[in-house]
Structures are given as C-alpha cells and as structure tokens.
Amino acid sequence: MLMYPTFSRMSAALRPFHIMAKPAGPLCNLRCAYCFYLEKERLFSKGDFRMSDAVLEAYVRQYIESQPTPEVHFAWQGGEPTLLGVEFFKKAVALQKQYAGGKRITNAFQTNGTLLDDAWGAFLAENQFLVGLSIDGPAALHDCWRVDRAGEPSFERVMRGLRVLQKHAVEFNALTVVHRKNSQKPLEVYWFLKEIGVEFMQFIPLVERLPDAEAKRLGLELATPPDRAPTSPPVTPWSVQPRALGEFLCAIFDEWVKQDVGQIFVQIFDMALAQWAGQGATLCVFAPECGSALALEHNGDLYACDHYVYGHYKLGNLLEHPLSELAALPKQRQFGRDKREKLPSTCLACPVRFVCNGDCPKHRFLRTPQGEPGLSYLCAAYKRFFTHIEPAMRTMCELLHQRRAPAEIMNLNNK
Numbered sequence: 001m002l003m004y005p006t007f008s009r010m011s012a013a014l015r016p017f018h019i020m021a022k023p024a025g026p027l028c029n030l031r032c033a034y035c036f037y038l039e040k041e042r043l044f045s046k047g048d049f050r051m052s053d054a055v056l057e058a059y060v061r062q063y064i065e066s067q068p069t070p071e072v073h074f075a076w077q078g079g080e081p082t083l084l085g086v087e088f089f090k091k092a093v094a095l096q097k098q099y100a101g102g103k104r105i106t107n108a109f110q111t112n113g114t115l116l117d118d119a120w121g122a123f124l125a126e127n128q129f130l131v132g133l134s135i136d137g138p139a140a141l142h143d144c145w146r147v148d149r150a151g152e153p154s155f156e157r158v159m160r161g162l163r164v165l166q167k168h169a170v171e172f173n174a175l176t177v178v179h180r181k182n183s184q185k186p187l188e189v190y191w192f193l194k195e196i197g198v199e200f201m202q203f204i205p206l207v208e209r210l211p212d213a214e215a216k217r218l219g220l221e222l223a224t225p226p227d228r229a230p231t232s233p234p235v236t237p238w239s240v241q242p243r244a245l246g247e248f249l250c251a252i253f254d255e256w257v258k259q260d261v262g263q264i265f266v267q268i269f270d271m272a273l274a275q276w277a278g279q280g281a282t283l284c285v286f287a288p289e290c291g292s293a294l295a296l297e298h299n300g301d302l303y304a305c306d307h308y309v310y311g312h313y314k315l316g317n318l319l320e321h322p323l324s325e326l327a328a329l330p331k332q333r334q335f336g337r338d339k340r341e342k343l344p345s346t347c348l349a350c351p352v353r354f355v356c357n358g359d360c361p362k363h364r365f366l367r368t369p370q371g372e373p374g375l376s377y378l379c380a381a382y383k384r385f386f387t388h389i390e391p392a393m394r395t396m397c398e399l400l401h402q403r404r405a406p407a408e409i410m411n412l413n414n415k
Helices: 038-043 053-066 086-099 118-126 155-167 186-195 213-217 242-259 267-276 323-327 330-341 379-401 406-413
Strands: 018-021 071-076 104-111 130-134 172-178 200-205 293-296 301-303 314-317 373-375
Touching: 018 053, 053 071, 053 086, 053 323, 071 086, 086 104, 086 118, 118 155, 130 155, 172 186, 186 242, 200 242, 200 267, 242 267, 242 379, 242 406, 267 379, 301 323, 314 323, 379 406
Parallel strands: 018 071, 018 293, 071 104, 104 130, 130 172, 172 200
Antiparallel strands: 293 301, 301 314
16 A cells, blocks of 8 residues: 555664655646645745656665665655656666665555556556555546546546556555545445455545645645644545544445455555554554654655655755665654654543554644644544444454454354
8 A cells, every 4th residue: 555654563773764755746637626745836946846867866776775674665656656757667667676786676656547558557567566546436526626737527537547557467556535525425435446446445534724824824725734833724625524534434344344354455454453463553644653654855855754745844855865864863753753752641541542543643633622732633533433343353353363364254244
C-alpha cells in the first residue's frame, strides 16, 4: 500500500526511514476538489517542477546508501508522476541498478491512472512496480470530486488505466479516499472495487480544514498543521464525518469477515490484526511514534512528512546535506516523539489506544472533553471501529496461535 508508508519493527538506531518522493512536485493533470497537494505549487518559486538529473541521481544513491536493510523500497508519488513520462523512470531504474550494491530494490508508484497506456504497462510490469491507483468508487462517487482542469469527470479515463494494468499483469492496489459522499455508501464502494478486480484496498479518510491565519498568510486554501495553528477552523465540506467513517469501516469489515478473508486484503484490517497479534503497527498513522516517513520534493528539499510540507518542517536539501544526516536531525526525532509525548490523558486511558495510538498528528486538532489539546478529529470513528472488530480480531489471533489461517473465521461465522 502506498498512501501511508509502512515500515518494519527495528531498534531506533537501526530502523530505516521511508521517503515518499515527488519527482513532479505538486503538478497534476487533474484538479480534484479535495486535493491537499495542488496548492503546494505556491510554496515553491516558479519554474520547472521536473526533478533534475542531479537531484534524481543524488536521491537514488543516497537513499540506497542510507538504508541498513538488504531491501530498499522506493515510493514515487505526486502530484501525478506519470506526467514525467516513462523515460524518467527508466533513468531512475537504471540508477537504482547502478547503486544497488547487492541490495534488492523495489518500487511503488501512485497514480490517478488517466495517462497510463501500453508503454507504461509494459515498463511497470517489466520492472515489477507496485502501483497504487486512485479510485473513489463507481462513477457517481468518484466523479463528484475527482475532475480535471476543465471540471470534466475522470472516471472513464481511470478505468481505462486500470485495464492497462490488468492487461500487463501489473500488481496494483486501489487507493480510495473516503469523503463526505462515498462514506455514506460503504458496501456500494466495496462491491464495486471487488467487481473491477481489486484485491488490495486502502481506505484513506479525507480530513482537511478551512484556512487558518497562517494558511492565509501563505496564500493557501487549507489549514496548516494543528501544532502551528492557535485555532482550529472548521473542516471542509468534503471532509468525512467521524461517525460516517466509523460506520463505513464497520460495514465493510462485516462483509469482509463473512466471505473475503484471505481473498481481499484491506490495509486497515491487516494493520489491526497485526496490532492485536502483538506484532506492532505496520502503518505510520497508527504507530506510537512517527518521524520515519519523510517527503522529498522535486528540487531535493526534504520535509518531515508528506502532510507537513511547510517551511517550518523543511529539514534541508540533499544536494547540500546527505539524506541520512537530515533524517537524523534532532528536530525530526522530536517531531516523531511528539506523537507519543503529546497524547492527551483521554487517549492514554482509552482501551483501543494500542491500535490507533492517537491517529496521525495532522488530524489531532480537537480538544478532549476535559479541554486538553491533541485529540484526533477521527477519534470517534476509530473507537467505534476498533471496538466493533475486537471479537473477530481475538478469534483470528487465536487461530494464528493454533497455526491456523485467520480465514478459518469464515467457517466459524457460517456455522
């Protein structure tokens, strides 16, 4: 899965960091109404957003060198990375082979799918890219927000891109943004994704706020991170409502646990099972601490996180300082610890904290009933969902303990 980085459990001294690279910066051929990255164009000086050869080579070399593991995962995102063309990524793969040094290199690639053709399909298949395809459900639910520059719907073009991936047997998963509208139709979304051949699903809750004073000063249309804003403006009209997200996840889980365990893989379900089984969070959003998932812009600037591409969170530029040094800066380490250290007492006492760990810091802009800051906007959603799935999680953990497949829960459910 792509939108939220995953990482393995290792000691702090050895744990590798993950980088989400944006070689085309915020440039995109679509103008999705809810996109939080399009406005980042205003934070950079005018000019070419294409990653230069110098930055690309430095990135590939430094990133491989900095990873203490035998396998190095590259993640390419945007904006829309296909705007750079196949040749850019052929160059990236050639550099990876040049600097691999015996390590295994893998690539993940997030796209809206509208520009995929046979040339892309052949390249992605040959080089075993894992593709994350953005699709929000059937046409009516997808096209309500995901439109192009002219305001025209994108669904049919995305479906054409999906068929390219299937034709070339490219491994892919669906990245579905859960927004105000599709959150009301969970089974319609789930059944649609199954119908078009999706076996791996990631549901990404959409939470954005109207601009605060700092955002307005920067000429932006969405609020800056909550730890930089003295007030918390309302969420946007397209943001998912917590109660709706909770019911959305519960409805899909209930359908999945009856008939699709082991056949359909849903990221948040897999993550929850890992947590209940004591394996730790495999998803940065639900890890106790963050700071190991950074974002690299087209010009070589490194930021604390994909959702924190603002001046205050810039760590430096890889042409001036190595990635390994930037990722280990004290400010970045503290950024990661803040997630744990700033949890309000309400969260510390919560019975499902071990699963969600307070959610992503980007969403922690509410106050608790006791007036403490730092409560996630999605707290009610996750408390509802994780409480709901606890019996099934315990059953699947017991199956694992008996060296049996979690999918056997379906037989138990059907008795």
